[in-house]
Amino acid sequence: GAGVSQTPSNKVTEKGKYVELRCDPISGHTALYWYRQSLGQGPEFLIYFQGTGAADDSGLPNDRFFAVRPEGSVSTLKIQRTERGDSAVYLCASSRSGGASDTQYFGPGTRLTVL
Amino acid sequence: EDKVVQSPLSLVVHEGDTVTLNCSYEVTNFRSLLWYKQEKKAPTFLFMLTSSGIEKKSGRLSSILDKKELFSILNITATQTGDSAIYLCLKYSGYALNFGKGTSLLVTP
Numbered sequence: 001g002a003g004v005s006q007t008p009s010n011k012v013t014e015k016g017k018y019v020e021l022r023c024d025p026i027s028g029h030t031a032l033y034w035y036r037q038s039l040g041q042g043p044e045f046l047i048y049f050q051g052t053g054a055a056d057d058s059g060l061p062n063d064r065f066f067a068v069r070p071e072g073s074v075s076t077l078k079i080q081r082t083e084r085g086d087s088a089v090y091l092c093a094s095s096r097s098g099g100a101s102d103t104q105y106f107g108p109g110t111r112l113t114v115l
Numbered sequence: 116e117d118k119v120v121q122s123p124l125s126l127v128v129h130e131g132d133t134v135t136l137n138c139s140y141e142v143t144n145f146r147s148l149l150w151y152k153q154e155k156k157a158p159t160f161l162f163m164l165t166s167s168g169i170e171k172k173s174g175r176l177s178s179i180l181d182k183k184e185l186f187s188i189l190n191i192t193a194t195q196t197g198d199s200a201i202y203l204c205l206k207y208s209g210y211a212l213n214f215g216k217g218t219s220l221l222v223t224p
Contacts, residue, residue, distance in 0.1 A: 004157075033212070042119075042203055042214030043158070091157065103149075104212075106157040 004107035012113045021077040021110045023092030031098030032075050035091040082114045119206050121215035136218045138204030139186040146207040150189050153201040194222045
């Protein structure tokens with residue numbers, strides 16, 4: 001079956017612009033996670049959705065970052081007034097129910113470059 | 116901060132060598148520990164460990180958890196060039212996730 005997909009695969013934008021990154025989880029997975037991975041670092045947790053609601057958004061670095069999952073499947077990560085420091089690979093993962101015994105399946109990521 | 120520390124940060128070996136990668140973690144709200152292999156961008160799942168002392172094995176890869184000493188190791192025997200990747204250790208604390216920085220493994224022919 002289809003895995004987690006993310007679009008676009010690459011996004012180049014200018015400082016100050018608004019960007020949206022999309023994640024399509026595995027069908028039927030209720031839990032969805034966003035991570036950010038900077039060069040040479042492990043992925044950094046941003047936000048976790050259980051169904052339509054953000055169960056934990058404590059990893060979002062500031063109020064320029066926002067994510068939604070209105071129908072409990074596709075999620076969009078939105079970044080306002082982008083800064084050069086936002087440049088990273090943004091990874092999305094989904095799991096069946098979100099429990100600690102659930103394997104997370106990762107998408108290929110979106111490489112965001114802010115010039 | 117709930118830390119996961121991996122060592123070494125990078126490693127270069129010859130094909131056929133055996134490698135051991137280490138991951139130590141803090142005990143706070145521990146639920147499980149996972150290993151992922153990351154090539155290009157998307158990490159792929161290797162093992163999930165929840166119980167101490169039980170080895171998980173898949174082909175040439177194996178992993179074990181020591182909940183008393185708060186560490187896990189990932190072993191790769193008879194390494195191949197296709198094993199070259201970053202190996203990530205992840206700790207679940209409830210649903211909160213903490214990744215280590217990874218070990219970058221390069222296997223040379």
